[in-house]
């Protein structure tokens with residue numbers, strides 16, 4: 001099934017200029033655009049020069065089939081777990097048929113999703129060798145004049161989007177140098193690397209985070225603009241640990257700096273990258289102080305730790321344990337009171353930050369409760385405490401863990417019976433809400449010819465109500481990538497996207513998965529339901545649960561949850577026709593826009609022409625295409641009847657007195673607006689009033705010109 005739909009039809013790159021990328025460079029938006037245009041022209045010039053020198057050799061192009069990840073007859077790769085993949089930079093267009101203009105589809109997609117992924121072709125089709133020489137020449141210029149390489153890489157990517165993003169461009173240069181530069185001279189041209197990462201560098205130890213703070217005395221130079229940069233500090237700094245250029249310090253997670261709570265966002269920002277950069281963080285949080293002051297402040301926090309290191313995590317005192325117990329009861333009460341919908345917004349990612357958890361702290365991702373996997377401190381008031389289900393209740397809607405989309409937590413959930421046993425009676429009591437923690441979920445399905453649609457999924461064994469028959473496996477993709485792929489899948493026969501809750505994106509089983517991807521839809525009698533589980537590492541899982549006892553060989557179905565009226569449309573389209581319709585509709589839309597534009601032009605031309613005509617002609621003309629307007633003429637005659645000799649007076653006054661002219665124009669405008677508001681006319685009529693207003697304006701202002 002679903003074989004060989006994908007053909008290497010590559011476009012790539014997002015053409016949108018993200019000015020945010022260029023913030024911090026001393027240029028404004030206009031200068032940025034100019035610099036990018038300058039680089040683009042330079043790159044074009046170099047490319048044309050080197051194309052002649054290193055023409056593209058007709059290489060033995062590998063067969064399309066070899067490039068395709070998907071082989072004929074297979075359609076997808078078997079996988080046992082979800083694979084998180086980043087948004088794609090390259091579009092792999094589903095191949096529809098020979099008659100469909102794939103270029104056109106790519107062009108339309110680009111216009112529909114300019115901010116997601118562009119579908120632009122490279123401006124030039126050149127060899128890797130030529131590309132290397134273009135890069136080398138330009139990088140020499142970057143180095144010679146000490147230019148910001150960001151602009152060069154971004155421009156390079158705009159001309160050769162298929163070769164990858166600006167970031168990727170900066171990384172491929174060494175590889176090309178190794179291939180085409182025997183003496184490796186080019187490697188001395190230091191390529192730019194955008195090494196900013198979002199990964200938090202917190203290392204959690206019980207109630208403390210530890211991290212490495214750079215120390216000043218080993219650093220010789222600083223790019224920081226502050227005259228008092230901490231890096232320029234005298235080497236006889238009071239810090240007595242001079243054996244390294246970094247100091248590992250421990251800071252309490254609940255760090256409560258009385259009166260200085262506003263330092264917390266700074267701390268969270270500072271340690272959100274692998275290499276805490278005080279100068280950059282100080283620039284962002286300018287009001288807090290200089291980098292030197294902030295550096296001292298952070299080091300000062302470490303000094304305040306009084307507990308011995310070995311005590312992490314420490315045991316609670318009887319008094320604290322009592323308070324903890326009380327809190328646990330409160331939390332459980334709160335959970336019971338929360339509606340299912342509210343609980344759905346539980347975090348996908350465990351939180352990691354300084355300061356108390358909750359919606360008051362913008363670095364905390366937890367809206368309602370912290371999951372057992374959050375890195376918050378032991379006193380966290382939001383920390384979820386597990387369930388207290390009776391044996392057999394776990395996983396049902398009475399189970400607090402299941403309601404939070406979590407598996408039961410061994411050691412925390414009080415009554416869970418998680419031991420496997422051969423005794424079938426006891427087995428029924430085994431916690432049904434820990435399948436992912438205990439072992440990989442078996443897939444009890446296989447594919448086969450469906451009576452419903454194409455290929456379907458069938459049980460390989462007998463199952464009982466409540467049994468998990470498999471986990472939906474696929475590429476875990478973002479919502480943006482989903483939106484883009486969804487658009488592409490309009491041209492494919494089947495769609496294998498499965499949406500995760502809380503905007504966590506989708507699982508796409510198109511390229512990898514297991515037999516659950518063949519489960520067809522039934523809104524009348526689905527024999528499976530689906531449930532979602534959120535795990536420690538932020539991974540999300542979709543489980544398929546039997547809704548009744550079933551025999552091996554039964555075709556299983558779920559309810560896809562489409563609105564009833566959409567079902568037919570969702571399943572009955574012919575993807576080849578759809579592709580053509582997609583293009584036709586787009587063409588029609590374009591024609592419509594053009595028509596609208598032409599009409600607009602005609603109208604303004606008409607208004608200026610009418611401005612020099614007597615009022616009777618104007619009225620007659622208007623009445624021709626909107627008879628209704630005749631009845632509304634009174635509105636204008638009430639203000640100023642321009643067929644009246646008074647028009648002459650006004651015109652004369654206008655010539656002699658500009659203020660009169662302005663007053664008349666404003667009066668006309670005011671009366672017209674008041675009239676249209678009062679009479680709630682059709683859109684067409686309102687437009688005509690506006691044209692008429694223009695005529696009045698032209699007639700009154702005209703004599704001034």
Ligand SMILES: C[S@@+](CC[C@H](N)C(=O)[O-])C[C@H]1O[C@@H](n2cnc3c(N)ncnc32)[C@H](O)[C@@H]1O
Nearest residue numbers: 453454455493494495496517518519520521571
């Ligand atoms: C996840 S796949 C299911 C497996 C699919 N039947 C196949 O052959 O690979 C979903 C696709 O199956 C088809 N499908 C599923 N349920 C259907 C139904 N009740 N009626 C018609 N088509 C259905 C639709 O094309 C849908 O995009």
